[in-house]
Amino acid sequence: MNWLADFFGDPANWSGPDGIPLRLAEHLEFAGLSLLLAMLVALPLGLWIGHTGRGALLVVLSANAARALPTLGLLVLVVLLMGVGTIAPVLIPLVALAVPPILVNTYEGIRGVDADLRDAAYGMGLRGGQVLGRVLVPVALPLILLGLRTAAIQVVATATVAAYVGLGGLGRYIIDGLATKRYPLAVGGAVLVALLALAVQGLFGVLQRFLVSPGVSGRQKIR
Template identity: 85%
Template sequence: MGRVPDEGAGVNWLIEFLGNPANWTGADGVPARLLEHLEFAGLSLLLAMAVAVPLGLWIGHTGRGALLVVLSANAARALPTLGLLVLIVLLMGVGTIVPVLIPLVALAVPPILVNAYEGVRGVDPELRDAAYGMGLRGRQVLFGVLVPVALPLILLGLRTAAIQVVATATVAAYVGLGGLGRYVIDGLATQDYPRAVGGAVLVAGLALAVQGLFAILSRVSVSPGVSRRPGIR
């Protein structure tokens, strides 16, 4: 049964949701839904990385295929994730998680690809020339010189993609799949507002946790001597 929102209702609903022991056990409990959400997001990000990181590094290093990067950046702004998800489900059904992975991977590839490309391409040409002058060639220059310098921008692309995927994975619930989005979709459908608010806060908290994780990763993996350049968001 629905309730009319009043002042401070959101906080009360959140407390009600989090304080209910029934919401922390079983197949519909927070731990189970969180694992489902992480499965969608984690697999999507890993698949996107496997495609976009090598491709972005290669294009940035060779200068070939730069048009693909431009098209990818534009596609990221125009991609109708929910519409694509519904279309794939209509074509494939919901027997597996593949229908939700495809639009999430498509969403994650552009920021990873663009930032990997820009990170490598933006390395000081004098540094590149010096590496070649020392006798380094091909992959040695790319992985020994260019990638370490470009790492802050590469990590920025991964962080952007990860946050977008975590937030967008809620759409899986629209087609009957799991994840934290179930709380939001089911809560709104039944006017169970504590459930909807709790789900939304959990998704937001997970996105913040991912951002914090990448901040730590950047701090421990990037050389202090590497200049941090403005990135593409």
């Protein structure tokens, strides 16, 4: 507890280039851009594969890759190839980490919709894109959001690796604190990352409550 008091109670940690606001903004930039890029890749692909049934092998390979991906090793490799002039070396491994849970959950969500519901939508005269947008996506939304939440939490936690290659973010406190044996700095950075991950989880809980239909989530009461 004294370490946390030393870290959060030190005014020097709240201002300047090494201050908490700036490091938090850097961390959110890494995580936010990575998640956005992963969504642009994985969401359309998952919707298309789930709706058409084509390319299911890609989903299986993606799920297996997620379990075997050495994020830090990939980061070091990208840095060696590209250098550290931009944040691209950090974004590439983080996007690679975030794509699989989004892709797999989107695919599973669409494929898991009741076949009778799908047939009924076609029977009402809806076309392929309309069935996907008006029927399949709303029903699959809880699972899609779960994939997004999983990816976001993983990216927030893993974005600390940016500090290993001299970039910023909350990982800077952890790396610098351990390197210089300033343990309050390392513990404070770890706590900030954990709090940010909890905040992201809470945010997705709110999004699910507002975006998912009560009939799908089970909140709607039957009278």
